[in-house]
Amino acid sequence: MSLVSIALGTAAISTGLFAGLVLTMLFIFQPLLNQLSATEYVELMQRFLGVARRAPINLTLMFASILAPIPALFGFYRSANWLGFGLAGTGLIIFFVGMFLVSRWFNEPLYDRILSWTAKTPPLDWETARQEWYLLNIVRACASGSALVLFLIALRI
Numbered sequence: 001m002s003l004v005s006i007a008l009g010t011a012a013i014s015t016g017l018f019a020g021l022v023l024t025m026l027f028i029f030q031p032l033l034n035q036l037s038a039t040e041y042v043e044l045m046q047r048f049l050g051v052a053r054r055a056p057i058n059l060t061l062m063f064a065s066i067l068a069p070i071p072a073l074f075g076f077y078r079s080a081n082w083l084g085f086g087l088a089g090t091g092l093i094i095f096f097v098g099m100f101l102v103s104r105w106f107n108e109p110l111y112d113r114i115l116s117w118t119a120k121t122p123p124l125d126w127e128t129a130r131q132e133w134y135l136l137n138i139v140r141a142c143a144s145g146s147a148l149v150l151f152l153i154a155l156r157i
Contacts, residue, residue, distance in 0.1 A: 004075035007068050012151040014064035019144035025137050038122040045114050065095050084157040091150030098143020106136050
């Protein structure tokens with residue numbers, strides 16, 4: 001098994017797991033959130049974010065998905081496999097922008113905002129924040145799913 005295959009296999013596994021995590025948020029957790037009152041929503045999200053925000057699995061999958069394709073890119077470059085290089089590079093860029101940058105520049109400020117609320121007197125726009133979280137998770141699911149597909153195709157080249 002080549003270094004390119006190991007690197008892309010690792011990238012595909014970590015990216016696929018991350019996509020599954022985000023899809024769980026969209027299709028299992030979000031319907032639950034949609035049924036909550038403002039106070040219940042704030043209480044649940046604050047507990048959830050306290051645990052999930054810095055969970056080692058999130059950070060491990062995020063950085064594995066970003067770092068694992070890099071050796072594959074070098075391997076594709078050295079062998080002049082430009083299709084593989086383009087697929088793996090595009091997957092890496094999509095994941096980095098759609099997962100890492102979206103999480104850093106959009107999700108994290110939203111989490112700070114939610115954590116600053118008081119459950120007894122939630123803000124009037126709490127439903128807007130809930131919808132924003134949902135939309136950000138759609139972006140992150142599309143990014144991680146697209147990167148996964150590109151890594152799997154590159155793995156077959």
